[in-house]
Amino acid sequence: MAERHDAVDVIITKRDGGTLTDDQIDWVVDAYTRGVVADEQMSSLAMAILQRGMTRAEIARWTQAMINTGERLDFSSLSRPTADKHSTGGVGDKITLPLAPLVAACGVAVPQLSGRGLGHTGGTLDKLESIPGWNAAMSNEQMLQQLESVGAVICAAGSGLAPADKKLYALRDVTGTVEAIPLIATSIMSKKIAEGTGVLVLDVKVGSGAFMKDIDSARELARTMVDLGTDAGVRTSALLTDMSTPLGRGIGNALEVEESLEVLAGGGPADVVELTVALAREMLAGAGVTDVDPADALKDGRAMDAWNAMIRAQGGDPTAPLAQAEHVHEIRADRDGVITRMDALGVGVAAWRLGAGRARKEDPVQAGAGLYLHRTLGEPVKAGDVIATLHTDTEDRMPRGMQALQEACGGEGAIEIGDSAPDRVIVMDRIGTATH
Incomplete structure (x- = not known):
């Protein structure tokens, strides 16, 4: 079959700042998924998109073309x-x-197709797989049944949804084009x-600690995604939320x-509760x-009942004890004062090095690894107080976790004790109109 476009022409159009036609976009996404457009050609087009941008119409069409490659x-x-x-x-x-x-x-069904962690950001499926027996894989029929009976599903996305995205995502990762907002937005949406x-x-x-x-x-990305959802008939809104300090x-x-269980039991850290309720x-x-x-619903136990039903429906035992790491190390305050910095990236990299995350998608993760913050931003400490506990199953990872905390913020360290801390605003802005 003769191809109706030429990849080089599409690349040159975008390289020179032109607008791609609907037909060019439909063809190049489909042809790349079929293997007709080579990786080196798509990486060249991705770089041109990073440098030249895309119009709202181009982004909407690109998203639709990616949807059309699957179910x-x-x-x-x-x-x-x-x-x-x-x-x-x-x-x-979390x-x-x-x-x-x-x-x-509260009466609304939640089909939450989630992913695994890569680098310093954690994956929802990895977290849930620390519950004995819990299973991330579900058929579409099982998902529908559970949504009807329980009202919530958190599971792995099947390979049938937007297969073009899987291929393009991997390519962007190795070609320096991850930051292209049109490609981030179309990938997610x-x-x-x-x-x-x-x-x-x-x-x-x-x-x-955020992308x-x-x-x-962040506002540009949020606006682009809200527009995409709205154009596709999905009621879409975005909250811009703080990730300079870890959540919880x-x-x-x-x-x-x-x-998460503490939150569902009506307790938990104030920032996690605030964001959960706002969303x-x-x-x-x-x-x-x-x-x-x-x-x-958090206070009266209804949310916890729904959690238990959701976990059981996917083979998990909500009463089973969770994994605990074999080795722990405490970090203590060296002076009296207030936590003035708890850097999200430094803490995230430390957790990753301790075994909570992975560097490549095939790497295993440790269920019990990570950090527990006994004190966080704005909280008072006295010299000798435990600020954080590091957890790992692999003792030789402990120095690497410590090093990540020490090297954060240009060598100033992820944790800083001073005299006063700024107030933290969790929800910084809202974009869109998701109201019914």
Whole structure:
């Protein structure tokens, strides 16, 4: 079959600052997925997109072309509306764990297709796999059944959703084009739109531990994704949230599950509770449910009931003890004062080096590895107080975890004790109109 376009012409159009036609976009995404457009050609086009950008119409068409390479899920048979959340990733970001059962407990179904961690940001599936017996793999039929009976599913995305994205994501990773906002936005949104949810709330992280380090680039990414969702008929909104400091106290797989259980039991760290409730309210409003306050469902046990049902439905034992690391090391304060810095990137890299994350997607992770922060930003300490405990199963990883904390922030260290700390604002901005 003769191809209707030439890859070089498409590359040159974008290289010279031109706008790609709908037909060029449809062809190049499909042809790349089929193997007609070579990796070196697509990497050249990705670089041109990074440098020249794309219009809103181009981004929307590119997203649709990626969706068209695979299947679309359909939740229209469910007896309740659906809403989903996507986070751009951070340190201690266990929000999906309490959020999905919380929203389900309030009457909205949550089909949460999640991923595994790579580098310093943790993966939701890795966290849940620290629960004995829990299974991430589900068929579309199983997912529908569980959404109807329990109201929440957290599972691995099947290979049928936007297969073009899997191929392009791997290519961007090795060609210096990860930062291209049009390609970040189309990668996230092609999968989320193909997933078929009616409402999508985006948690776009800002700060040292996030992909977007400054609020302007985070706002641009959020606006691009909200526009994409809106153009595709999905009620979409975004919250810009702080990731200069880790979320909560537990960083690492089992440690984050444990903290999520505290939140579901009506306790837990204030920042985790605040963000969980803010995202739940946004999801419920998008689905038209405004007469239920999710904060009440945390306090009265409904969210915990939904969690237990969700874990059991996927083969897990919610009562089983969680993994504990074999080796621990305490970091103590060297003076009286206040924690003035708890750098998210430094803490995230430390957890990764201790065994909580992976450098390559085939690497195993340790369920019990990570850090527990006994003190965090703004909290007082006295000399000798334990600030953090490092956890690992592999003793020779401990010095590498310590080194990550010491080398953070240009050698100034991830943890700083001073005299006063600035107030932390968790939700920094909101973009979009996800209200029903």
